Structures are given as C-alpha cells and as structure tokens.
Amino acid sequence: MRAIVNVYLKNGVLDPQGKATHHALESLEFKGIKDVRIGKQIVLELDHSDSEQARKDVEEMCDSLLANTVIEDYTVEIVA
Amino acid sequence: MRAIVNVYLKNGVLDPQGKATHHALESLEFKGIKDVRIGKQIVLELDHSDSEQARKDVEEMCDSLLANTVIEDYTVEIVA
Numbered sequence: 001m002r003a004i005v006n007v008y009l010k011n012g013v014l015d016p017q018g019k020a021t022h023h024a025l026e027s028l029e030f031k032g033i034k035d036v037r038i039g040k041q042i043v044l045e046l047d048h049s050d051s052e053q054a055r056k057d058v059e060e061m062c063d064s065l066l067a068n069t070v071i072e073d074y075t076v077e078i079v080a
Numbered sequence: 081m082r083a084i085v086n087v088y089l090k091n092g093v094l095d096p097q098g099k100a101t102h103h104a105l106e107s108l109e110f111k112g113i114k115d116v117r118i119g120k121q122i123v124l125e126l127d128h129s130d131s132e133q134a135r136k137d138v139e140e141m142c143d144s145l146l147a148n149t150v151i152e153d154y155t156v157e158i159v160a
Contacts, residue, residue: 043119
C-alpha cells in the first residue's frame with residue numbers, strides 16, 4: 001500500500017524558495033506566472049493491508065515528524 | 081489557472097533524504113514502512129486561459145529550471 005503525503009506552507013506564510021523560483025522563471029523570459037509555491041511530496045510504501053489504519057498511522061507520522069504543523073499543512077492520499 | 085508539478089527522483093537514484101526520514105520514523109516506533117521517497121511539489125498560479133498552452137509552458141519550465149532531468153522525473157497536472 002502506498003501513501004502520498006503533500007506538505008505545503010500555510011496560506012500567508014512567506015515562501016522564499018517559491019519567490020526565488022518565480023524570479024528565476026521570469027528572468028528566463030517565462031510570462032504569465034502570478035505565483036509559485038513549493039512544498040514537499042513524500043511517498044511512503046507501507047506493509048498495511050487496512051487503508052483506514054494506514055491513513056491514521058500516516059497522519060500520526062505527519063504530526064510528529066513529516067510536517068511542521070505550526071507553519072505547514074498536509075494532505076494524505078492512500079493508493080491501493 | 082493552476083499547474084501542479086511533482087518532481088521526484090528517478091527509480092534507482094539514491095534518495096538520502098528519504099532514507100534519513102525512513103530511519104527517523106522507525107526510531108519513533110512506526111512499524112511497517114518499506115520505503116520512503118521525497119520529492120518536490122511546485123504549485124504555479126498562471127495567467128493562461130488555454131490549458132494546452134499552459135501545459136506546454138510548464139513542461140518547458142520543468143526542462144529548463146524546475147527539474148534536473150538527468151536524475152529526476154516530473155508530472156504536470158493542470159487544474160482549472
């Protein structure tokens with residue numbers, strides 16, 4: 001079973017990596033970019049057979065290690 | 081229009097960040113994790129009205145800046 005976790009900065013939190021990428025794209029003459037934000041995608045391969053248990057465990061991993069919930073939000077997707 | 085780009089290491093390329101996270105999760109007593117891989121998720125807000133043109137432009141951005149295509153693959157998803 002595979003879990004896909006996306007961790008991204010909360011709205012309103014400054015994203016310097018995204019800003020730098022935005023400027024770099026503009027200096028490469030790419031037009032029409034309004035905003036760039038950069039997050040992490042974490043793909044976990046799990047032994048679990050129960051997808052509800054897997055989701056619960058992965059949310060616990062996010063809260064304790066994978067995301068800094070003060071400034072970041074996350075989504076968890078369980079893929080069979 | 082929003083473009084969601086996922087950039088991840090190609091199969092077979094060592095992922096030290098994923099390995100370190102895997103060990104850290106195990107030391108926190110999480111069980112049943114077979115593998116962890118970590119990539120980037122880049123969310124672009126675009127002025128484009130044509131989704132085909134948006135996809136073409138974003139793929140060009142990936143090839144020229146966002147991904148290192150020697151060791152990384154990427155997917156592009158265009159959201160209305």
